[in-house]
Amino acid sequence: MSKRIVIVGGGVGGTMLANQLVGKLYPEVLRGDVSITLLSSSPDHYYKPAFMYVAFSQFFEEELKRPERSLLRPEISFHVEDVTRFDFSGQQLRTRTGKRFDYDFLVIATGCVPAPERIEGLQEAGDHFYQYLPARQLAQRLNTIEKGRIFITVSFPQTPNVPHQCGIAPVETTLMLDDLLRRRGVREQVEIIYTYPTVAQLLRNCLFLQRPTGEILPSIFARKNIQFQRGFTLSHVDPDAKIAYSIEGDAQPFDILMATPPIQAVEVVRGCGISHAANDEGWLPTNHETLQVYGLENVYVIGDTVDLPVSKAGGACHNQAPVIANNITAQIRLGAPNSVYDGRVQAVAQMGLNAGMPLWYDYAHDVLPTPPTKLGGLLRNGFNRGLYWAVARGML
Amino acid sequence: MNMPEEMSATPGFTALMAKLQPLIDGGRPENIVDLLSLVSDIADLLDTAMVEKLAQLFESGTAATWTVSNAVRLAQAEISAQSAAPGTLALLKLLNEEDTRKGVAVVLKTLNVIGRQL
Numbered sequence: 001m002s003k004r005i006v007i008v009g010g011g012v013g014g015t016m017l018a019n020q021l022v023g024k025l026y027p028e029v030l031r032g033d034v035s036i037t038l039l040s041s042s043p044d045h046y047y048k049p050a051f052m053y054v055a056f057s058q059f060f061e062e063e064l065k066r067p068e069r070s071l072l073r074p075e076i077s078f079h080v081e082d083v084t085r086f087d088f089s090g091q092q093l094r095t096r097t098g099k100r101f102d103y104d105f106l107v108i109a110t111g112c113v114p115a116p117e118r119i120e121g122l123q124e125a126g127d128h129f130y131q132y133l134p135a136r137q138l139a140q141r142l143n144t145i146e147k148g149r150i151f152i153t154v155s156f157p158q159t160p161n162v163p164h165q166c167g168i169a170p171v172e173t174t175l176m177l178d179d180l181l182r183r184r185g186v187r188e189q190v191e192i193i194y195t196y197p198t199v200a201q202l203l204r205n206c207l208f209l210q211r212p213t214g215e216i217l218p219s220i221f222a223r224k225n226i227q228f229q230r231g232f233t234l235s236h237v238d239p240d241a242k243i244a245y246s247i248e249g250d251a252q253p254f255d256i257l258m259a260t261p262p263i264q265a266v267e268v269v270r271g272c273g274i275s276h277a278a279n280d281e282g283w284l285p286t287n288h289e290t291l292q293v294y295g296l297e298n299v300y301v302i303g304d305t306v307d308l309p310v311s312k313a314g315g316a317c318h319n320q321a322p323v324i325a326n327n328i329t330a331q332i333r334l335g336a337p338n339s340v341y342d343g344r345v346q347a348v349a350q351m352g353l354n355a356g357m358p359l360w361y362d363y364a365h366d367v368l369p370t371p372p373t374k375l376g377g378l379l380r381n382g383f384n385r386g387l388y389w390a391v392a393r394g395m396l
Numbered sequence: 397m398n399m400p401e402e403m404s405a406t407p408g409f410t411a412l413m414a415k416l417q418p419l420i421d422g423g424r425p426e427n428i429v430d431l432l433s434l435v436s437d438i439a440d441l442l443d444t445a446m447v448e449k450l451a452q453l454f455e456s457g458t459a460a461t462w463t464v465s466n467a468v469r470l471a472q473a474e475i476s477a478q479s480a481a482p483g484t485l486a487l488l489k490l491l492n493e494e495d496t497r498k499g500v501a502v503v504l505k506t507l508n509v510i511g512r513q514l
Binding site: 030031070073074075354374375378381382383384385386387389390393395 | 439442444447448450451452453454455458459462463466467470473474477
């Protein structure tokens with residue numbers, strides 16, 4: 001009987017995994033022994049990291065999306081469907097249009113979403129760059145501020161040892177902000193204050209979620225006259241007075257509050273009854289090596305929905321997809337998974353508007369920061385504009 | 397070349413220098429220096445706009461190649477899997493399928509656009 005593999009989510013994790021599965025299982029796919037279906041709530045695929053560039057007026061919306069179908073191999077059955085219910089015992093999905101999809105193997109690749117509403121006043125008074133429209137709003141503010149105070153906050157999930165979205169993004173955007181304001185000639189009149197919460201995964205009272213990078217940040221910030229403050233865990237915001245309050249008892253005024261907001265899994269995952277995550281955040285209990293969901297048979301999870309201590313970013317998906325593709329293939333051909341994820345994540349960090357810093361880390365090694373360079377910046381730009389789409393297609 | 401005595405006395409350094417000596421005698425390292433200079437010139441010439449254009453060119457090329465090669469691979473595999481060549485009626489039925497008509501339209505339109513530019 002044909003094995004049905006269903007992937008839910010058309011982000012970079014789901015897309016590259018679907019393409020890699022076709023390659024791995026090509027003989028079975030051609031014989032009709034395996035079918036691969038991808039369900040996405042949108043007909044378009046968005047390059048999510050580019051939202052950060054939208055906030056700095058570096059990307060148009062049309063440049064950061066492609067039709068999802070154009071990124072998928074022809075062997076993949078693609079449906080624009082919003083999954084509303086997982087029936088794990090019946091191995092079936094239900095969608096908003098009333099359709100049902102049966103599966104033998106399921107991959108949950110639904111990502112995460114910003115949830116600024118989890119912090120009182122943040123949605124009303126704060127800005128962020130993790131979605132298109134909020135990034136556009138932030139861009140308008142950054143392009144018009146003449147003087148004042150830009151206050152930067154980072155909120156971690158309350159689930160222990162789970163990071164916020166894209167670990168390096170707050171540092172990247174702080175440095176990009178400094179460059180943008182210098183270009184506009186208003187930097188002298190605008191204070192930038194970078195803050196970090198008291199608890200950052202396993203670290204305390206630091207400036208970054210990994211110690212080696214956190215230790216070099218003070219000197220980088222000092223050279224650019226960026227102020228920084230440890231131990232500011234955003235508790236609530238007064239939108240009228242424009243004051244950000246911390247759990248530690250501090251109160252800081254701002255003209256622009258550039259926040260990395262709380263995040264959560266998508267609604268259908270939070271409601272599926274499998275997550276043990278704190279505060280109804282919805283992260284799925286993930287085997288850190290095989291990437292299977294604990295307690296469920298033949299169900300895998302990729303990307304932002306995992307409860308692992310690795311970055312919620314495409315650089316993690318890039319290393320998780322081959323492991324899942326191998327494991328599903330091995331289950332079909334050999335009866336058991338055979339690949340292990342070592343926690344590897346790689347990226348080129350955007351360190352200011354022009355400089356880049358290639359980085360990698362895994363479960364056992366932290367990022368060892370190197371000096372940002374112009375070539376690193378060009379590499380990141382080349383990735384943003386071209387290489388990314390080859391990665392999504394499973395070519396790189 | 398003045399090297400610290402402890403380095404120039406190591407077997408590895410001696411072996412490396414023995415390999416390099418004919419190249420040095422022939423003036424070949426100058427090419428390496430020229431190459432480094434060329435790479436440096438290219439890095440200086442590259443700017444954001446040029447990288448953006450090159451990246452778009454890369455995407456256009458890889459996307460088109462990928463799409464065509466996927467289609468050819470799948471079509472070849474499906475036809476090869478058939479025990480006999482499709483009959484005329486089967487070909488006509490294939491031609492009448494919506495996906496085939498869309499594909500034919502893309503080919504014809506491509507020729508049309510090429511003609512428009514002549």
